[in-house]
Amino acid sequence: MIENLAVGFSASLSPENLLWCLIGVVVGTVIGMLPGLGATTGIAILIPLTLGMDPLTALIMLAGIYYGCQYGSTISAVLIATPGDANAVSTVIDGYAMARNGRAGAALAISAIGSFVAAIVSVVLLATLAGPIADLAIGFGPAENFAIMVFAMATIVAFSGADIRKGLMMAGLGIALSTVGVAMGFTTARFTGGSVNLLGGLDFVVVMIGIFAIGEVLSQISAGGAEPIRARFRDMLITRKELRQASPAIARGTGIGFVFGSLPGAGSTLASFLAYGVEKSVSKTPERFGKGAIQGVAAPESANNSAANANFIPTLSLGIPGGSTTAVLLGAFIMYGVQPGPLLFTEQPTLVWGLITSFFIGNVILLVLNLPLAPAFAQILRLPYNHLYPFIIFFSLIGAFAVAGNTFGLIVVLVASALGFCLKKFGYPSAPLILGLVLGPMTEKALVQTSAFGRGDLSILLQSPVAMTILILAVVLAAAPILSRSLRERARRKRDLETAAEASAAEREPDHDSQPSR
Template structure:
């Protein structure tokens, strides 16, 4: 019990509570500004934490991280501007819902799913960190390779009307992702000697360009339509809808936990895997992508399930799984702490105080999120003629701020025009994004496997994890094939 009082001593200070509350609030607000992401919010807050107690500093950053992830979903739902690649998945159903006047419902569902997933993820962090970290270490390049292959099969389920068009979009995404210097040899790929392209294309301009800018272009190309005032106030989330989605939320959280615990895959894969799983199980498959509330729930759960779990490799191994945890690792180091096995031996009370704080941040997110919904859902009432120019301005500033470069503004506009053309010819944008995010991981792990295995292909079947994901990949493909044949038959019967 002595240790317990020590934990409380560290945790019970006003600073910590303020840090969590401010962190979540700042995170939600910055995440909700188009173009500014959770990653940037955490990076921007880092210098402010120098003078704080270590625990306060980390809790502030974790609060911002969690708030920022949710804030990114707010803009994804309201104005089709995802704050992270993962919330691009939320947008698939969230934006249509907002357009139908159900912005508030979508925002609420996103919040509840986020908070529940967050909570499950935190529990996993607290109780299974050591165990999950061991699994994570068993993920070498071949295991990753098959995990990515499995993740690529979800392209089929997010393709919308035409699977073929979805696959074309995914291939284009992969091609765009190869721009830059080659990872193994350092040779130029499609860079045309342009220095701005050598570090490959950064995802913020691509994300904003692909999803937000086409809305702006579309609005000014179309004929003026009278503004349909869709009162965001009206529709809330019904208990029935929440119950219906609950299974998907829990499953999504678990996907998120497992994927988050393995460094280097990230929330995007988790969100999309959760989404396609929910779609597969749902009786209203056809409604996914057109405004299905369960789609919002599933993708948010997958997305936020990752948030707590990425701290597992960070705390137990000192390994950051994504950019945000890399920044949090930096904050640890500034305060004279090195996450890793030794931290658990030397600073256990601090770890437990951190756990309490992280749990508390989920609750704070729930409160802050509810307040935020109240105000942010008003955005849905602003006429597009006023809203879109201002959104565009934010997007431009945000795209510039990522790398402080005008080139990124240009990139954003190019992807915007591309997204507009995609919409016109019926090519879905989500598979493009998945191709762009997963393409490099696919290639990296394929090549690493070959390097490690000295070109022996047997390395690809080296253990139970590889077999598991091979089976999953095949099952997913077979299932997609079966569905395709069934819908064909149905369509033929109906014509």
């Protein structure tokens, strides 16, 4: 183990590799900040430029782009309510609220710290337990995956804000929209109205850009005179109290991210949604979520970084992609003449351990860059909004075009912006809609697979203890906020009754006194 790490560090600490690691994480941060341009596309575009490089150096840089992206996507999510990447959708809710409260610096700092802690913990697990974890993860079949999707659906309640009915409506709308196009495993087109552009369905990243980024711009403009946020530099720093509040959230986020990142077919977007949902469910002050709770930033940000590293577990130890980005990286391995597969650890120790140890280095670089830059980035909010929003719209449209690859993406993004504006105006939460749009196809896929797996018989769900356990947890997760709310209501009503009784008793007493005088 120590030997492996020594081999790894001696490779990854060479000046050339250090330099490319730095370049990778910085480029990744920038790619992450831009809406629409995610790690997968960024890496695929840059692979041809790396073909002349040493494979290890190239992989260190490409991996740096991947996790650098996780840091970058937070920055735009917090500052301008535009998730740079799907993983940062849940960060917008409390991150942007914190920014509006003048705590943007703190939100960015806690996300850098959370991401760093999550990265280090997950890399240690990756370095020590990759083999056994991978074997465990591929044991998750269609039934278990379906249970996980149901579990994820249960977090909709947590994203609903004050009115659960509105949240469920939005999630329903998201799921309905997600059925447009050709479903996996079939050839029939659904709800496309004969349009070829809709055959591939609505890309949730494009919808997300419209609803969050441009929708927010429209509602700010319509509200009129969004004031630049005048926070003093000192206010931009994170406080000890906030750190203390966020620590358990970071720990939970790291754990959730790691589990979902190592499962093939779940992924880091799901991990960040779940981390937020779970965090709100276990919180003693769930009412603070959505209004700038630091836990609502710490949990999903830790989760997506942890998931990004955990994604490398099936990739490196089995040669199967953990997610779309690692699938692209696997392709890169082949182009460099390195055959991925179960023998990679034994045949290419320098490459594997060099890559793993570079995660330590890259994340240290990111922390060192991001902590001081957090208050600096937050200064962007001091710009008057009318200087800021043209850029937001510009980058959003470019992002939508880049994702869709054609002008149809622009139509989708504009329709989504109008929808996002209306949702804000009438007080409907938009996160459940995105969650529905993301989860719809994943759930349908797991359902189709479970059904195929059981030859049309869904009772195989009952035969899997793991699936049943997850389903029961899902019920608990969905019921917890509703139950705790009604318990609190009851407690409050009881308290009200008691105080009312006391008050009336106190009222009656003077009555007794006054009676004789009548």
